[in-house]
Amino acid sequence: MLDLRLYIAQRLSAMVMAPLMVVHIVVMIIAVQGGLSAAEILSRTQGSVFWFLFYGLFVAAASLHAAIGLRVIVHEVTGLRGAGLTVLTWAVFGVFFFMGARAVTAVTML
Amino acid sequence: MADNGQLEVSVWRGDSGSGRFESFRVPAEDNQTVLDVVSWIQQNLAGDLAYRFACRVGMCGSCAMTVNGTPRWTCRTHVKKVARNNRLTIAPLANLPVIRDLATDMDPFFARWIGAGGRFVPQRTRDDPVAPVRPDSPGRQAADAGIECINCGVCHAACDTVAASPDYLGPAPLQRAWTLVNDERHGARGAVLAAVSGAGGCHNCHSMGNCTAHCPKELDPLRAIAGLKRATFLGAFGKEI
Incomplete structure (x- = not known):
């Protein structure tokens, strides 16, 4: 249930996520070690185009990657296939993307 | 006892x-x-x-x-x-x-060989001279690595992905496909790559390696499937392997 198109999408989204994840963790550790409060962090991220694009890309890649991964697991565990599997894949992508986008806008929008 | x-x-x-x-x-x-x-x-x-x-x-x-x-x-x-x-x-x-x-019943197993594009398509007729193939060329060596398969079905039975996903082509047919992709005499290389790129194709392999671990001929279908993944991935961007 994983054709070449989905395989490429999952591999490319993983390649996108890998460096973003490293930056995310490093920045998070530096921010916490530096003793920044939540308000101080928000003051740096809100209104920042860079962090909006950074986490926006992160959320898009993670949603895509997770939806395809769950698609495979659901198919292999439950046998679901065809239109049902496609709807589930898009639904998972939609939920993850919506939740992630909500978090990104909350942290980066003024 | x-x-x-x-x-x-x-x-x-x-x-x-x-x-x-x-x-x-x-x-x-x-x-x-x-x-x-x-x-x-x-x-x-x-x-x-x-x-x-x-x-x-x-x-x-x-x-x-x-x-x-x-x-x-x-x-x-x-x-x-x-x-x-x-x-x-x-x-x-x-x-x-x-x-x-x-x-x-081995029919579902052999049907997958056909599904993976496993039928050899010659580029020459019997009236043409024999195609010269260098035994030490990388393509021939990659093909040689898989041609001793005896179609026993052990890898098919050992594969957890076959068990979980009935549409999956499975290790032996995909290994056959990889030998044809590397066989310079084969006339339908693109068709093989297309056949292994569908919903039940090589990309469903989780690289668990039960096929390679159980193959009685000590062949390495896992490596062949990895080769197919690489070839199809690069092929999608217009690059040959």
């Missing part, structure tokens, strides 16, 4: 609908294969036992069965290597329909 000099053998008896294990006592020999045991049962205790074999020397790929839970070629599997406390449990290959007893 079986007596000394005797093997206690549980053999699956049944068809696609139902079945059960039946126990037999078989004289143990110094040199004895699992196929010898099955044949002894059929010749002496259960004349109606259905099983399949042909060459008895590891060439034809007919006699694969599940022995103590592991798919094996029974003609080259010595009882001493696999028996536990003189006990053997022999069942048909997994992931294939059972015709009767130890004989499975």
Whole structure:
């Protein structure tokens, strides 16, 4: 249930996520070690185009990657296939993307 | 616990609908294969036992069965290597329909070979000169690595992805596809790559490696599938491998 198109999408989204994840963790550790409060962090991220694009890309890649991964697991565990599997894949992508986008806008929008 | 000099053998008896294990006592020999045991049962205790074999020397790929839970070629599997406390449990290959007893229907397995584009398409006729192929060329070496497959179905039975996803082509057909992709005489390389890129294609492989671990010919279908993934991935961006 994983054709070449989905395989490429999952591999490319993983390649996108890998460096973003490293930056995310490093920045998070530096921010916490530096003793920044939540308000101080928000003051740096809100209104920042860079962090909006950074986490926006992160959320898009993670949603895509997770939806395809769950698609495979659901198919292999439950046998679901065809239109049902496609709807589930898009639904998972939609939920993850919506939740992630909500978090990104909350942290980066003024 | 079986007596000394005797093997206690549980053999699956049944068809696609139902079945059960039946126990037999078989004289143990110094040199004895699992196929010898099955044949002894059929010749002496259960004349109606259905099983399949042909060459008895590891060439034809007919006699694969599940022995103590592991798919094996029974003609080259010595009882001493696999028996536990003189006990053997022999069942048909997994992931294939059972015709009767130890004989499975191999049609779904061979249908996948065709599905993976496994039919050779020549570029020359018999009237043309033979194509010169350098044995040490990388393509020929990659093809040679997989051409000793005897179609026994052991990798198919060992593969968890085949078990979980009935549309998956499976290790042996994909390895065949990889040999054709690397065979410069093959006239439908693009068709093979397209055939292994569909919903049941090579990209479903989780790289668990049960195929390579169980292959009685010690071939490496996992490496072949990785090659197909790489070739199709690069091919999608217009790059040849």
